[in-house]
Amino acid sequence: MTAPFRLRQGRTPLIISMPHVGHEIPEDQQARYVPRALDSEDTDWHLERLYGEIAEALGASLIVPRYSRYLIDLNRPPEDTPMYPGASNTELCPTRFFTGEPLYQDGQAPDAAEKDRRRQRYWLPYHRALTAEMNRVKRLHGFALLFDAHSIRSELPWLFEGRLPDLNLGTAEGRSCDAAITASLGAVQAAQQDYTQVVNGRFKGGFITRHYGQPAQGWHAVQLEMCQSCYMDEAPPYAYDEARAARVQPLLRTLLSTYLQWKPAA
Numbered sequence: 203m204t205a206p207f208r209l210r211q212g213r214t215p216l217i218i219s220m221p222h223v224g225h226e227i228p229e230d231q232q233a234r235y236v237p238r239a240l241d242s243e244d245t246d247w248h249l250e251r252l253y254g255e256i257a258e259a260l261g262a263s264l265i266v267p268r269y270s271r272y273l274i275d276l277n278r279p280p281e282d283t284p285m286y287p288g289a290s291n292t293e294l295c296p297t298r299f300f301t302g303e304p305l306y307q308d309g310q311a312p313d314a315a316e317k318d319r320r321r322q323r324y325w326l327p328y329h330r331a332l333t334a335e336m337n338r339v340k341r342l343h344g345f346a347l348l349f350d351a352h353s354i355r356s357e358l359p360w361l362f363e364g365r366l367p368d369l370n371l372g373t374a375e376g377r378s379c380d381a382a383i384t385a386s387l388g389a390v391q392a393a394q395q396d397y398t399q400v401v402n403g404r405f406k407g408g409f410i411t412r413h414y415g416q417p418a419q420g421w422h423a424v425q426l427e428m429c430q431s432c433y434m435d436e437a438p439p440y441a442y443d444e445a446r447a448a449r450v451q452p453l454l455r456t457l458l459s460t461y462l463q464w465k466p467a468a
């Protein structure tokens with residue numbers, strides 16, 4: 203079987219995870235979905251392109267899945283508990299578009315057995331690889347710095363009211379990393395005036411940030427949920443915009459470089 207993700211190991215403590223960039227749906231599952239779903243419109247489009255050169259220059263590890271979040275969401279807990287109680291949540295095996303309409307043909311949503319199969323085939327390998335990479339990096343450097351990269355349409359009424367800030371940094375209310383990391387990355391965001399920004403707002407970090415953010419163990423994790431309007435067209439065919447991307451990339455480089463400058467207290 204083809205591996206469900208690609209891992210490029212780096213030379214620094216930084217690991218960049220992009221759990222929602224995959225857009226493929228396996229052929230044996232496609233008939234379950236409504237035709238619209240096969241375009242995987244809720245993908246975090248082009249993030250590997252946006253971050254790629256920056257990640258390589260900084261010596262970061264990079265882990266990138268192949269398959270769409272419509273198959274299984276790698277940023278949700280395996281037991282499928284809601285990440286944001288009281289709000290609209292996407293599931294481990296999502297059943298709706300971000301606009302609220304059903305993803306599946308009538309009667310074709312995955313049952314418990316199919317969810318477990320997907321968990322075993324797609325979710326577990328990604329997380330085993332990410333866990334192994336966190337351990338490898340910690341052995342080499344004494345700590346690991348995980349950056350969970352995401353992007354989303356700036357307006358999605360089914361999920362949140364109004365328009366999102368451009369940059370949404372999440373550290374699980376400060377629990378997923380050293381306090382100095384939250385402060386320094388928040389200061390980078392606040393120091394610029396080109397993009398609206400917030401720290402621990404609507405998006406505080408999903409399963410990956412919360413699970414791998416164990417600062418007492420030397421594992422630190424942050425999430426950046428960025429509006430897609432910062433670097434691409436939010437309407438089909440979701441084209442990458444070179445000019446907008448070039449404008450935001452220096453800020454992303456500064457965020458990641460600042461993250462890498464952190465050192466544990468002696």
